Amino acid sequence: MDPVSVTPAAAELIRSLREQHGPLMFHQSGGCCDGSAPMCYPAGEFRTGGSDVLLASLDVDGVPEPVEFWMSAAQWALWRHTRLTVDVVPGRGSGFSLEAPEGVRFLIRSHLAEPGPSDGRR
Secondary structure, eight states: OOSEEEOHHHHHHHHHHHHHHSSEEEEEOOSGGGTTOEEEEETTTSOOOTTEEEEEEEOOTTOSSOEEEEEEHHHHHHHTTEEEEEEEEESOOOTTSTTGGGTEEEEEEEEEOOOOTTSOOO
């Protein structure tokens, strides 16, 4: 099971943002100014490196290419026992994330992952 999924509302917003901005990507914020919000950018605009982990390439109906979802390796070490769901709610998000002008913001809902045979947990 993929560690990241999207709600229908988030998928709808992703389709709209894709139409406006082209291919997209997410990077999960590690806190600080934007809390722990998933930040949406045009693909490649947020520079990832060796300290980041690609958690998922999300297939969103109506979006021709996968939407990559990244997180810092240090943060993933703490969150690796969770499954993340990208959702959208009313409100003002980060000025850096593409949905900010839309009057909504992406957020992460998380829940503990069920142990699987290949994840090394018991």
